[in-house]
Amino acid sequence: MFLKNIDLIKGLYYSKAASLNDLSIYTGRSVPYVTKGIADLIKSDIVKEVGIRASSGGRKPATYSLIAETGFIISVAMNQFLTRIVIVNMSNEFVGEVQEFELKLNDNKDAIHSLIACIQAVVVNSGLPKDKFLAIGITMPGFIDAFLGNNLSFLKSPEETLVTYINKQAGLPVFIENDSTAIALAEQKFGLPIARNNSMIINLGWGVGLGMIINKEIFKGHSGFAGEFSHLPLHKNGKLCSCGKQGCLETEASLLAIEAKAIEGLRQGEVSSLVKYDTLSADDIITEALKGDAFAIKIISEAAYFIGQGLAILLHLMNPESIILSGKGSVIGKLWLSPIQQAMNEHCIPHLTTYTQLAVSNLGNNAQLLGGVTTVIENLYKLSPQASISEPA
Template identity: 25%
Template sequence: MVAGKKVDRVLMRQNNTCLVLTAIRTTGEMSRAQAAEATGMSIVTVGRIADELIERGVLREQEKDGGIGRPPRVLSLNEEHLLCPSVFLDRDCLYLGLVSPTGILRRQEVHPIPHMDFTPQQVLPWMSEHLRRFLAAYQDMGFQKTVGVVMPGILDIERGQLEFSANFRWRSVPVVSQLEQALPGYTFVVENDCKAVALAEHSFGACAGCRNLVVLNLSDGIGAAVILNGEIYRGRDNMAGEIGHITLNPAGKICECGKVGCLQTHLSLRAILAEAGTVYPNVTLPELLEHYQNGEPFAVGVIHQLISYTSIAINLLANTYAPDVLLLCGSLLRAHPLLPKLLAGSCRDNLNEHMKNTFQLKLESFGVNGALIGGGAAALQHILWAMCQ
């Protein structure tokens, strides 16, 4: 009985520590009294937890400028102590960064993918070496030893394995174990690219403070991420949001996943350029949009198809999750300033009348850096959770 009570006290202390950290991280800063009110704990309990976290370098307490009389003292995360490395790998580039607890990229590097076979055996050692050099170059900044690693595809975050990526054409790749071998002493946390963007936007960007949102990623592949009641919804095996592999046309094209007529065979950047390339060989998206603006019928048809399938994707997500905000992101949006305007103006067209005005439609805040910032946020979540154990 005594042992049981001791375990209960330990669990309660862990839970209370998590509540205090979550409250402070969500608001950015708050006084001890505000933290007590937000968590429902006594100010004495909050004070004891805050003192311990300040001693460990996790929190800092300082006077807030402004106002009349004695300045209030507020608690906030210790930014200099909680910088997190982040890695984002896509088919074109490797992005490396140091991310602050407030979502600021303190350092960043971009490395184009060299001409080589895009296989795990070629890419992961190359990525590990660039990451090693990056960490060595900025080791004096005192960053954490937990690294967020972001990739497209279905990821087993518990095992640190990329189960399947249509974009990479990789299956069952033990990403974390290979990185751990190359960089001993570091901990690695893997995250899907679209879910990383959702974390970044929800924590620091266009959707900060939003309780229910959906992110639709329009890039080389098509994906979605869902935040419900302020938390990422992962579903079974972290597969929630794989909207790109919903079959829309059973008589359509074969997808990289092996099925026929998936949404991303119509909507992804590669699919659009492949379709356009039958008339405009080696065309780029900006060039295709120039043809569209010139009123060339084939280009107009391709762009109208892009808008139509985006509307279908939004229809599926809006009716399934009824979010407060639906956010569009991805390389398709960044390819040309005209495209976000076309999508924002027309992508509600396929929605039923009762759904058209139930959510806000927003565009990404961070561009290509969204996944990198989200990787840092995932690493910080892992660190803070470990501190509560």
């Protein structure tokens, strides 16, 4: 399956429907190359013609798309506390519901075995033939060595590399990526148009992650660990960060920090609808903030201001076209924007803020799941030694 024409398959996956000329532009290949490649994919029952596009003059071009049921990808989106898994077809559509599993990464020696059991359960319960699954895309926090296939922070493999071990146990190819980098990929391919070229993608979650798109490419740095935005040492608060240092941005601006501040505020007698929750979570705080609870909004606004201070540093260093707020916490939406913009205005040279757009992602809580899918699509060539046909003369 998908033994050749990977460049055309990628172009069709990201566009959903495209003409021969569209694919020629996307791949940088000649129209004859694209025409032959699409014909081969149609014969292999991977691609179908889906319609005729309107034209202002001349022959109306046919459009093509991938056949949804030719293959399926398992996307696994992990954070420190929860794992979400969904099956996605070749039309980038979720097949069935997103499955959620409580799976703590910290101090959990059985985490990798639990993860494999969750993946296997999703595959079996789907009722889909095993040979229809292309690969598993796993996105998670931590220092990810995607080349070697290891997470240097979590999910220690009992033998070999993490990717090799899961591959053996699950019986499917596996690709892993840092959650923030994967979210940046998803935003570039499926998100707002302003995320395409030069953009800083902020992953608002239990940490404050960063994925960087520079000159239309994901930037991961020399060792693949670029984007540790959470650990900018911005505060002299004496608070211990998950990295072992003190005063990181994460200690004041993450969802964990928001949770801690809310619990402490209620203990000190703050008036808030949050008192009705027996065990307060970040999701509860988000829910009440969206309903207008003043205390919940205040805590989120304070965190947003600190994020804006961190972004001011990025603006001076990178001068991005856009900053996109994504990840789990982005569902708060516009509540982030004003305090972040205020901090950026206070701490940035005006010329930098004038030409950088700040926006909330339109992908919501699905950004990381889509990042897992995109991680697989970007690595399709590794599943197929014969990646493409030769260009015709």
